[in-house]
Amino acid sequence: xxxxxxxxxxxxxxxxxxxxxxxxGRPPTIREIGAACNISSTSxxxxxxxxxxxxxxxxxxxxxxxxxxLTEKARAVYGGLWQTAxxxxxxxxxxxxxxxxxxxxxxxxxxxxxxxxxxxEVSASMINGRTDDLYALRVSGDSMIDAMVNDGDIxxxxxxxxxxxxxxxxxxxxxxxxxxxxxxxxGSQIRLQPANPxxxxxxxxxxxxxxxxxxxxxxxxxP
Amino acid sequence: xxxxxxxxxxxxxxxxxxxxxxxxGRPPTIREIGAACNISSTSxxxxxxxxxxxxxxxxxxxxxxxxxxLTEKARAVYGGLWQTAxxxxxxxxxxxxxxxxxxxxxxxxxxxxxxxxxxxEVSASMINGRTDDLYALRVSGDSMIDAMVNDGDIxxxxxxxxxxxxxxxxxxxxxxxxxxxxxxxxGSQIRLQPANPxxxxxxxxxxxxxxxxxxxxxxxxxP
DNA sequence: AGTATACAAGAACAGGTGTTCGGTGTCAAG
DNA sequence: CTTGACACCGAACACCTGTTCTTGTATACT
Numbered sequence: 001x002x003x004x005x006x007x008x009x010x011x012x013x014x015x016x017x018x019x020x021x022x023x024x025g026r027p028p029t030i031r032e033i034g035a036a037c038n039i040s041s042t043s044x045x046x047x048x049x050x051x052x053x054x055x056x057x058x059x060x061x062x063x064x065x066x067x068x069x070l071t072e073k074a075r076a077v078y079g080g081l082w083q084t085a086x087x088x089x090x091x092x093x094x095x096x097x098x099x100x101x102x103x104x105x106x107x108x109x110x111x112x113x114x115x116x117x118x119x120x121e122v123s124a125s126m127i128n129g130r131t132d133d134l135y136a137l138r139v140s141g142d143s144m145i146d147a148m149v150n151d152g153d154i155x156x157x158x159x160x161x162x163x164x165x166x167x168x169x170x171x172x173x174x175x176x177x178x179x180x181x182x183x184x185x186x187g188s189q190i191r192l193q194p195a196n197p198x199x200x201x202x203x204x205x206x207x208x209x210x211x212x213x214x215x216x217x218x219x220x221x222x223p
Numbered sequence: 224x225x226x227x228x229x230x231x232x233x234x235x236x237x238x239x240x241x242x243x244x245x246x247x248g249r250p251p252t253i254r255e256i257g258a259a260c261n262i263s264s265t266s267x268x269x270x271x272x273x274x275x276x277x278x279x280x281x282x283x284x285x286x287x288x289x290x291x292x293l294t295e296k297a298r299a300v301y302g303g304l305w306q307t308a309x310x311x312x313x314x315x316x317x318x319x320x321x322x323x324x325x326x327x328x329x330x331x332x333x334x335x336x337x338x339x340x341x342x343x344e345v346s347a348s349m350i351n352g353r354t355d356d357l358y359a360l361r362v363s364g365d366s367m368i369d370a371m372v373n374d375g376d377i378x379x380x381x382x383x384x385x386x387x388x389x390x391x392x393x394x395x396x397x398x399x400x401x402x403x404x405x406x407x408x409x410g411s412q413i414r415l416q417p418a419n420p421x422x423x424x425x426x427x428x429x430x431x432x433x434x435x436x437x438x439x440x441x442x443x444x445x446p
Numbered sequence: 447a448g449t450a451t452a453c454a455a456g457a458a459c460a461g462g463t464g465t466t467c468g469g470t471g472t473c474a475a476g
Numbered sequence: 477c478t479t480g481a482c483a484c485c486g487a488a489c490a491c492c493t494g495t496t497c498t499t500g501t502a503t504a505c506t
Contacts, residue, residue: 007453026249026289029493032461046455046495065288065462065493066249092315092346121346123315128444142420148443150418158318167446195373197365220371220441221351222391230483252463264485269465288492289464371501 098135104142149178157213189198321358326366370403371418382434391438
C-alpha cells in the first residue's frame with residue numbers, strides 16, 4: 001500500500017537533520033530545525049517529526065535533548081547519510097602495514113607495530129571472510145610474478161590456523177622460501193598452485209611447508 | 224615541554240565519550256558523563272572537561288546541550304574514534320560497478336547505471352590521484368595476464384582526457400582490442416608496456432589508439 | 447451545515463542541561 | 477606553619493530543550 005508522499009516541509013526537515021549531523025557531530029534541537037525550515041512553532045516541528053517517525057524515517061528518544069536519529073530507510077532515501085562510529089569502524093578497516101614480503105625470504109612481520117601513518121584502509125565489504133587479525137605486507141621485487149603479484153602490491157593477510165583447499169596462502173618452504181600460492185592438500189603431498197594459469201604447480205611434502213597466513217585481498221595502487 | 228599525563232578520571236571520560244557517541248549517535252551530557260564515571264557533581268565533570276580542552280583533546284560549544292566533540296588529537300590517542308559523516312563520505316568511496324572488461328573487446332560501460340548493491344567500496348586514501356569520475360570494471364577471462372590482472376579482478380578506472388607517460392590505461396586499439404598497459408608517447412608511436420616485466424611492449428601509431436580510461440587501482444578479492 | 451482530518455501557530459510549562467559559586471581536602475614547596 | 481595548585485563536591489541558578497494545550501484555517505466528505 002503506497003504511503004502519502006512527504007510534504008515539502010518534511011523533506012526539508014530530513015535534509016536539514018542529515019546535513020546538521022554531518023557538520024556538527026550531533027543532531028539538531030527542535031528549535032534549530034524550526035529556524036532552518038522556517039517553522040516558527042516548536043509544536044509544528046514536533047508534529048512533523050511525529051509524522052516522519054510514523055513513516056519510519058526517524059527515531060526519537062523521548063525527553064532527552066537532541067534525541068533524533070535518522071533510520072536506515074531515511075538513509076536509503078537520502079543517501080550519504082550519517083553513520084555511527086560503529087558503522088564506520090565496521091566498514092573502514094585500518095590494517096597495519098606489518099612489513100615486506102619477498103619471494104625466497106621468510107616474511108619479516110613486525111609484531112605489535114601498529115603505525116597509523118602506514119596503515120592500509122580497506123572497506124570490510126571488500127573482504128570475503130573474517131576481518132579480524134588482518135595485517136598488510138608490501139611486495140618487494142619481481143619474484144612474485146607467478147602469483148600475479150607485482151612489486152609494490154599490497155597483500156592483505158590474515159593469521160589463520162586452519163587452511164582449506166583453494167585458499168591462497170603465504171607458504172614458507174624449508175624455512176627458506178616464501179611463496180604466495182593456492183594450496184591443496186593432496187594427502188601425501190601439498191600442491192602449491194600458481195595464480196598464473198600458464199604456470200605449473202609445485203609439489204612438496206607437508207612437513208616442509210609452513211603456512212604463514214592466508215591471503216584475503218590484494219591491492220595494486222598506481223603511482 | 225612535556226605535558227602532565229591524563230588522570231585516570233580524564234581517560235575514563237574520553238573513553239566514555241568515544242563509546243557513547245558510537246552507540247548513541249550523539250555526544251553525552253555532563254550528567255551522563257558523571258553517572259558513567261562515578262562523578263557525583265556536574266562541576267567536577269565540567270572541571271575535567273576544561274582540562275581536556277586545555278590539552279587539546281576536546282572541543283566544546285558553549286551553552287548548547289551535548290556541545291562536546293573529540294579532537295583529531297584525541298582520535299589519534301584513542302584510535303577508532305568517531306568521525307563526522309563528512310569524513311566517512313570523503314574516505315569511503317562507493318564506486319559503481321559499471322561492467323566488464325575483456326581483452327580483445329571494447330569496454331562495455333553502462334552509462335549512469337549506479338547500482339549500490341553492486342558498488343565497490345574503496346577508501347579514498349588508497350587512491351593516488353583524483354577520486355572523482357571513478358567507475359569499476361570486473362575482469363573476465365585470463366587474457367589480461369600480461370597486465371598482471373586475473374580473471375575476476377576489479378579494476379578501478381577514471382575517465383580522463385589527458386594521459387601522462389607511465390599511466391596505466393585501458394587502451395582500445397583499432398576499435399577492436401582493449402588492453403591494460405602502461406602508456407608512453409614516443410613521438411611517432413605509442414609504446415604500450417605490459418605490467419609483467421618479462422613481456423615485451425607493443426608499438427602502435429597514435430591514431431590507432433583510443434584511451435578509454437586510466438587505471439587508478441586494482442583489487443583482487445579472494446573467494 | 448456539520449464533522450473529520452491535516453496542517454499550522456503561539457503560549458505555557460516541565461524537565462533537561464550547562465555554568466557558576468562557595469567550600470573542602472590533599473600535596474608540595476617555601 | 478603558610479601558601480598555592482590541583483582536584484573534588486553540593487547546591488543553586490540560568491538557560492536550553494521537548495512536550496502539551498488551545499486555537500485557527502483549509503479541505504474533503506456526508
